[in-house]
Amino acid sequence: MAPEPPPLLTMDGIVKSFPGVRALDGVDLDVRTGEVHCLLGQNGAGKSTLIKVLSGAHQPDRGEIRWRGRRVALSSPSAAMRLGIATIYQELDLVESLTVAENVFLGHEPTLARILVRRGRAHSAAARLLARLGHPEIAPDRPVARLSAAQRQIVSMARALSHDVRLIVMDEPSAALDPDEVGNLSRVIAGLTAGGVAVVYISHRLEEIRRIGDRVTVLKDGRAVARGLPAKQTPTHDIVAMMTGRTVERLFPERLFPERLLPGRGGDGPADSGAAAPVLTAEGLARKGEFAPLDLQLRPGEIVGLAGLVGSGRSEILETLYGARRPSAGRVLVNGVPLRPGSVRAAVRAGIGLAPEERKSQALLMLQSVTANVSAPSLTRFSRGGWIDRTAERNAARAATRDLSLRPDDPDTPVRTLSGGNQQKAVLARWLLRGCRVLLLDEPTRGVDVGARAELYAVIRRLADDGLAVLLVSSEIPEVLGLADRVLVLREGRVVHTAPARELDEHRVLDLVLEGSATP
Amino acid sequence: MTQPAPTARRDAQPSAGPQNRELGGRRPAGLRADARNLSLLGVLAALIVVGGLTRPDQFLAASNLQLVLTQASVIGVVTVGMTFVITGGGIDLSVGAIVALASVWATTVATQEYGFAGILFTAAAVGLGCGLVNGLLIAYGGMAPFIATLAMLASARGLALQITDGRTQIVTVDAVLDLGVPDAYVLGVPPLVLVFAAVTAIGWLLLNRTVFGRRTVAVGGNAEAARLAGIDVRRQRLYLYLLSGLCCGIAAFLLIVLSGSGQNTNGNLYELDAIAAAIIGGTLLSGGRGTIAGSVLGVLVFTTITNIFALNNLQSDVQQIAKGAIIVAAVLVQRRTLRDSAT
Numbered sequence: 001m002a003p004e005p006p007p008l009l010t011m012d013g014i015v016k017s018f019p020g021v022r023a024l025d026g027v028d029l030d031v032r033t034g035e036v037h038c039l040l041g042q043n044g045a046g047k048s049t050l051i052k053v054l055s056g057a058h059q060p061d062r063g064e065i066r067w068r069g070r071r072v073a074l075s076s077p078s079a080a081m082r083l084g085i086a087t088i089y090q091e092l093d094l095v096e097s098l099t100v101a102e103n104v105f106l107g108h109e110p111t112l113a114r115i116l117v118r119r120g121r122a123h124s125a126a127a128r129l130l131a132r133l134g135h136p137e138i139a140p141d142r143p144v145a146r147l148s149a150a151q152r153q154i155v156s157m158a159r160a161l162s163h164d165v166r167l168i169v170m171d172e173p174s175a176a177l178d179p180d181e182v183g184n185l186s187r188v189i190a191g192l193t194a195g196g197v198a199v200v201y202i203s204h205r206l207e208e209i210r211r212i213g214d215r216v217t218v219l220k221d222g223r224a225v226a227r228g229l230p231a232k233q234t235p236t237h238d239i240v241a242m243m244t245g246r247t248v249e250r251l252f253p254e255r256l257f258p259e260r261l262l263p264g265r266g267g268d269g270p271a272d273s274g275a276a277a278p279v280l281t282a283e284g285l286a287r288k289g290e291f292a293p294l295d296l297q298l299r300p301g302e303i304v305g306l307a308g309l310v311g312s313g314r315s316e317i318l319e320t321l322y323g324a325r326r327p328s329a330g331r332v333l334v335n336g337v338p339l340r341p342g343s344v345r346a347a348v349r350a351g352i353g354l355a356p357e358e359r360k361s362q363a364l365l366m367l368q369s370v371t372a373n374v375s376a377p378s379l380t381r382f383s384r385g386g387w388i389d390r391t392a393e394r395n396a397a398r399a400a401t402r403d404l405s406l407r408p409d410d411p412d413t414p415v416r417t418l419s420g421g422n423q424q425k426a427v428l429a430r431w432l433l434r435g436c437r438v439l440l441l442d443e444p445t446r447g448v449d450v451g452a453r454a455e456l457y458a459v460i461r462r463l464a465d466d467g468l469a470v471l472l473v474s475s476e477i478p479e480v481l482g483l484a485d486r487v488l489v490l491r492e493g494r495v496v497h498t499a500p501a502r503e504l505d506e507h508r509v510l511d512l513v514l515e516g517s518a519t520p
Numbered sequence: 521m522t523q524p525a526p527t528a529r530r531d532a533q534p535s536a537g538p539q540n541r542e543l544g545g546r547r548p549a550g551l552r553a554d555a556r557n558l559s560l561l562g563v564l565a566a567l568i569v570v571g572g573l574t575r576p577d578q579f580l581a582a583s584n585l586q587l588v589l590t591q592a593s594v595i596g597v598v599t600v601g602m603t604f605v606i607t608g609g610g611i612d613l614s615v616g617a618i619v620a621l622a623s624v625w626a627t628t629v630a631t632q633e634y635g636f637a638g639i640l641f642t643a644a645a646v647g648l649g650c651g652l653v654n655g656l657l658i659a660y661g662g663m664a665p666f667i668a669t670l671a672m673l674a675s676a677r678g679l680a681l682q683i684t685d686g687r688t689q690i691v692t693v694d695a696v697l698d699l700g701v702p703d704a705y706v707l708g709v710p711p712l713v714l715v716f717a718a719v720t721a722i723g724w725l726l727l728n729r730t731v732f733g734r735r736t737v738a739v740g741g742n743a744e745a746a747r748l749a750g751i752d753v754r755r756q757r758l759y760l761y762l763l764s765g766l767c768c769g770i771a772a773f774l775l776i777v778l779s780g781s782g783q784n785t786n787g788n789l790y791e792l793d794a795i796a797a798a799i800i801g802g803t804l805l806s807g808g809r810g811t812i813a814g815s816v817l818g819v820l821v822f823t824t825i826t827n828i829f830a831l832n833n834l835q836s837d838v839q840q841i842a843k844g845a846i847i848v849a850a851v852l853v854q855r856r857t858l859r860d861s862a863t
Contacts, residue, residue: 057748078750089748095741097808098734106738107749115730159749 006069008033008198009054009085009167014063016049023049024060025222031167036189036199038209038231040243041219041449047202050219051169054200055087056080078107084166088156088173094144101126101140104159129158133188149176149310157188168192169200174208175446178309178475179510186212206236218242243451276300277335279469280352280438282321284330290316291493293330298438298469303460305484305501306473307509313493314473315357318440321471322354323347334438348377353431355424357442357473363427364415371397371411374429400429404459421445421452428459439463441472445479457483477509489513559853560801560817563846564824571828578831583702586710592823593716594619594774595793599815600723601767602794606803607727607810608760609740610665614654614672615768615794619787621676622646622772627689627782636695639776644769650676651765655758673791680784689782700777712774719770724812736760741808796843797822800850821846 007030016024024046031037041047052058053065056074065072067083074080080087094103101119102109104126110118126140135154138147144155153173160168174182189199189212203209209216213231217224218239225242278297286293291313298304306314319325321332326342333339334350356362365373374397375382382393397411406418406425415426424444431439444460445453460483464470474480480487481501489497489512497512571579578584598615605612625631626643634641650672657668691697698704699711706714727733738746739756747753768787775786799805800821801814822843829839 055748076750077748081750087748093745093748095738095745095808097741097804098737102734102737106734106746107751109731109734111731115732117729117731117734119729 005033006066007031008068010064010066011050011054012064012066014050014053014060014065016053016058016060023222024053024063026063027219027222028224028227029217030228031198031200032215033166033198034193034196035214036193036201036212036231037228038213038216039200039202039219040206040209040216040239045219045243045449046222047219048171049222051087051089051171051200051202054080054085054169056085081108081163084164085169086160086163086165086167087169088153088160088171090171090175093156093159094152096145097143099141099143100130100138100147100155100158103144103155104129104140104162106159108163125162126158129161130154132161132191133157134184150178150181153177153181153185161192165197167198167200169202171202173201174203174205176310182208206239243449276302279335280321280471281333281336282330283333285317285320285327285332286329287316287320287325288328290325291320291490292495294495296471296488298471300437300467300469301464302486303464303470303472303484305480305487306471306490307477307480307487308490308513310475312490312513314490315442316493317490318354318442318471318473319356321347322352322440324354348434348436351435351437352440353434353436353438354440355427355431355442355444357446359420359423359427359446363430364423366414366416368415369412370401370406370415370418370426370429373415373426374400374411374433377430378434396433397429400433401425403432404429405455419449419452420447421449421456424448424456425459428463432463437468439468439470441470443474444472445474445476477506477513481506481509557802557811557814557817560814560821560850563850564817564821567821567824567828571824571831574828575831579828584827584831586702586713588820588823588827589713589716590710590778591827592819593712594771594778595790595797595823596716596816596819597719597767597771597774598787598790599794599797599819600719600812601764602791603723603798603801603803603810603812603815604727604736605665605760605764606795606798606805607740607807608736608757609743609807610658610757610760611669611795611805612654612761612764613666613669613791614650614676615764616787616790617673617676617680618647618650618765618768619772619775619790620680620784621650621683622769623775623782623786624680624684624689624784625782626772627691627776628683629689632691632693635693639691639693639696640773643773643776644766647765647767647769647772648762649765650768651762652758654765655761658761659754659757677784680786684782684784686784691776691780691782696777697780700780712778715770715774719767720812720816727810727812732759737808737810739807740804740810793819793822796847800847818850 009029009031011027011029014024014027014029015022027046027050029037029039029050039047039050049058053060054074056077056079059075065074072083074083074085095106098106101122105122110121110125112118123140127136130136130138130140133154135151138151138154144152147155153176157168157173173185177185186208189201193199201209201213209231216226216229216231216234216239218226218229220243229239276299278299280296280298282294282296284293284295294317296304306317308314316325320327323332323339323342323344323346331338331341332347334352337350339350340346360366365376371394375393378396379388379393382389382396394411398409401411402409404425406422406429415423418426428439441460445456448456457479460470460472472480472484481504484501487499487501487504487509488495489509491513568579598619602612602615622643625646626639631638631642654665654669654672657663657671658665661668704711709717727736735746735751735756738749738751739753743753746756771790772786776782795805797818798810798815799818801811801816801818803810803815825842825846826839829836829842
């Protein structure tokens with residue numbers, strides 16, 4: 001036996017610059033056959049660029065890539081695929097108007113004479129792949145537009161496996177998944193690695209990496225600050241310290257905000273919050289087929305969390321409160337005054353603000369400056385006779401973004417160049433400027449890296465302390481438990497449990513959410 | 521992804537039962553497409569009833585139906601090409617101008633010396649050439665399709681006027697003229713209709729059964745996903761405008777056969793008719809979904825309206841208003857059927 005076979009993939013000193021940014025500044029990476037190699041790093045550390053180099057979508061400026069010991073050039077996505085490297089992107093991956101089978105074989109359809117697509121063959125091959133992934137219920141002829149996020153993930157994976165694949169790159173595969181789906185994902189990955197396929201796995205979730213990873217490479221500022229650490233043994237605070245370059249001792253907000261757990265800080269129970277009148281009230285609010293009648297009261301200074309799976313009605317509730325969906329029953333009141341149902345204008349006028357789940361598509365004008373984004377709902381304040389007083393607008397935007405320490409501290413920065421966390425701050429600043437009293441947050445830390453998360457948590461907490469009422473939706477139970485004062489647990493559109501956050505723990509909430517065997 | 525609610529709801533429901541899949545996978549998708557086309561078939565049937573009632577002896581006469589189909593052929597061929605471009609996420613505003621340019625270039629005295637083949641070849645080559653310019657500008661020059669083809673519209677029409685000096689060019693090649701006489705038949709069908717049918721059939725196969733068609737849909741539906749799947753997106757876009765140009769060249773030849781001449785005013789506003797026919801047929805203007813059958817039905821609806829109005833001696837202004845109303849109605853109906861099939 002040879003002493004040590006060459007690694008499946010070696011990347012040495014990869015450099016990639018974009019105008020104005022050096023995204024990769026000499027990254028090294030080595031991946032062995034059959035391992036799960038985790039890639040960690042904050043947003044902007046260079047993970048996405050590295051993946052794109054690996055998949056052939058970007059060409060490195062410098063550096064060397066070896067595949068099974070031989071030097072190779074990944075000059076295009078198809079060149080990478082020919083070697084056996086398949087990539088599952090977080091998004092942009094599937095064509096919605098094509099069917100499952102068509103997506104699986106997109107770019108390498110089984111053909112007759114290289115022209116005609118052999119649809120029957122594609123169909124049955126896709127069905128086999130889906131069955132192998134444990135999802136025989138996904139019909140190969142379904143249009144992808146009609147699949148859930150979790151099912152799309154499976155289709156992406158089937159696509160990767162439809163190639164003769166030796167290495168699969170997965171970019172935050174669990175971001176859109178519920179806990180049970182993540183469980184299935186790790187089973188699938190175990191099956192793959194047992195067959196000798198290597199996996200490069202990117203995730204923000206450390207506990208996940210511990211569970212399924214073999215080794216970890218940490219990226220920071222375009223460099224690998226640590227290579228091939230054992231995933232299960234390396235202490236969390238070491239990894240966090242390497243990612244952030246500073247010691248963030250506590251990852252989760254429950255430990256970030258120990259004062260939340262102290263008694264006497266108004267908002268936890270009806271007893272001590274009785275003084276403040278609710279600013280937002282929902283009375284029997286319901287939408288057919290989405291969520292059952294809901295009664296909810298939000299008081300100034302209070303953060304209420306909605307915990308539940310994707311599809312449990314969380315986002316639908318937020319959007320109905322915001323007037324973006326018309327309720328089929330019930331009503332929403334702000335300071336005791338009922339809102340016109342189904343009217344976003346009425347909700348915004350009454351002082352409700354929403355930070356939606358899909359920041360880029362639902363909240364931000366990506367090509368515009370921070371100023372234009374922040375001032376969008378408050379423009380009338382800066383205009384006289386239709387003319388905008390640009391100085392006043394800019395100064396107000398600057399004041400609002402400074403208050404949230406948005407970086408860079410320049411209101412003329414295009415929003416698209418900001419990191420996820422700072423984009424979220426721009427959305428929050430918009431509602432601060434508007435002077436809103438109720439803030440609805442849908443997955444506020446989605447796509448936001450660990451360091452920036454802690455900062456966002458602090459900002460949200462401070463806004464509540466300043467008298468805002470906050471309703472928070474998050475898939476990450478620790479986030480809900482750590483940040484909220486009161487938690488409503490949702491299952492299939494119904495509130496199944498309400499309790500102060502301090503009386504709940506992660507297991508209890510998971511049990512409730514998943515309808516587990518535990519009895520109350 | 522912009523509509524979290526439907527996704528979430530579908531999550532909750534058990535997806536299509538296994539027995540459904542056993543019964544042959546393609547049925548549901550096919551049925552949905554049919555449902556869209558059905559509404560258009562209904563419109564066409566209604567029009568035929570109207571035509572039959574208002575002008576019973578004239579409208580249903582074989583010669584009139586043949587006329588409708590012949591008139592539909594020219595714009596129909598253009599619409600097939602347009603369907604590909606729109607499905608691929610683009611737009612081609614220059615089709616009418618290309619038809620004009622190809623028809624006059626193919627009927628110059630110099631070209632006519634080469635007879636039938638010369639005219640046919642020139643029409644196709646001019647179409648392809650214009651398509652090539654469009655495609656290069658859009659795919660490799662990074663120009664917006666709207667702008668590039670708008671520029672082509674202007675310059676191709678200008679060139680057509682320059683070539684003819686505004687005069688009609690009479691065709692003297694008998695082989696061409698013979699195809700255009702009312703009682704010319706090939707395989708028992710008027711030759712123009714035969715070409716239209718062939719282009720339709722090839723277009724349908726190309727879009728629905730070939731790698732080319734699959735890539736067209738992918739590029740139009742999600743260009744980035746297509747690129748990451750290893751598809752050469754730029755080349756595919758180039759091909760689409762080439763295809764549209766070729767269809768314009770064929771249409772120009774049909775027009776030459778039909779009219780026995782080439783004119784720089786040919787193909788006026790074809791771009792609007794072709795886009796309208798494709799859209800009411802069910803092709804998505806934003807790309808990613810296209811149907812050849814729907815486009816052809818759209819063309820037939822428009823041509824039949826024109827025919828009925830002409831038979832009833834109604835002015836063309838009324839026709840235009842009716843066309844506009846049909847476009848609005850058809851798209852509204854489609855939105856409803858789409859919504860129904862989504863829930």
